[in-house]
Amino acid sequence: MLGYDKILRYVLYAVCLGVIALILSPGSAVWRKDEVVKVPAAATQPIKSETKPEPVIAANPPEPKIAPAPEPAIPANPPVTVPKLIVPVSGIGPQQLHDNYSDARSEGRVHNAIDIMAAQGTPVLAATDGVIRRIFYSERGGNTLYQLNSYGNMVFYYAHLDRYADGIVEGKAVKQGEVIGYVGDTGNAGAGNYHLHFAIWTVSDPKKFYNGDHINPYPLLR
Numbered sequence: 001m002l003g004y005d006k007i008l009r010y011v012l013y014a015v016c017l018g019v020i021a022l023i024l025s026p027g028s029a030v031w032r033k034d035e036v037v038k039v040p041a042a043a044t045q046p047i048k049s050e051t052k053p054e055p056v057i058a059a060n061p062p063e064p065k066i067a068p069a070p071e072p073a074i075p076a077n078p079p080v081t082v083p084k085l086i087v088p089v090s091g092i093g094p095q096q097l098h099d100n101y102s103d104a105r106s107e108g109r110v111h112n113a114i115d116i117m118a119a120q121g122t123p124v125l126a127a128t129d130g131v132i133r134r135i136f137y138s139e140r141g142g143n144t145l146y147q148l149n150s151y152g153n154m155v156f157y158y159a160h161l162d163r164y165a166d167g168i169v170e171g172k173a174v175k176q177g178e179v180i181g182y183v184g185d186t187g188n189a190g191a192g193n194y195h196l197h198f199a200i201w202t203v204s205d206p207k208k209f210y211n212g213d214h215i216n217p218y219p220l221l222r
Ligand SMILES: [Zn+2]
Pocket: 111, 113, 114, 115, 196, 197, 198
C-alpha cells in the first residue's frame, strides 16, 4: 500500500523533474536570454560598422587648426621696430653725420639714404645683427651689400664699397660691428668721392628684399 507520504514524495519528484526539464529545454527562458543578448550584440555591430565611415567627418579637427592660424601672422608687427644701430663706418661718430636723406637725385629720384664720408678703405661695419642676403655689383651702387635682419622684414643696404671683407658671402650671419667691407667710390659715387651710401627699408616679403618702404637712417644713428 502506498501511503500519502510516498505519494506526496513522488509528486514532488515529478514536479521537480518537470521544472528541471523546463529549465533545460532549448526554448526555455535560460537559453532565450542568451539568444536575446546575442541578438542585440549582433545588432549593435552593424551599427558600429555604420558609424565607422563617419570618422571621415572627423574633418572637423582641421577647422579649429585654421582658427588659431591668424595668430602667428600677428607677431610680424612688433619686430618692425628698428633695432639699436651703430654708425656703420669705423671711426665715424654720430656728430659727423649729415642728413641728406631727402636730397634729390637724377631722374626725379630721392636719395632715401645717407652718405657717410670716409677715407678709402675705411672698414664698413654691420649696423646691426643680421644675415648677408645679397652681394653684387650694380651700375649705380657699385659693390653693394644687402643685409637682412633676423625677422626677414628689414634690409640694411651698403653701397659704393671698395671691396668686401674676407669671408663675407651670401647667407652668412653677421654681428653688429663686424667688418663687412671697405669704403670706396664704386658705381656712380664719382671718382675719389669716397663714402658709404647707407639705406634702410622694411620689406613685406623677404624674397622681395631689394625694395620696400624706406626709413631715414640719420635719426637712428644719432
Ligand atoms: Zn648716397
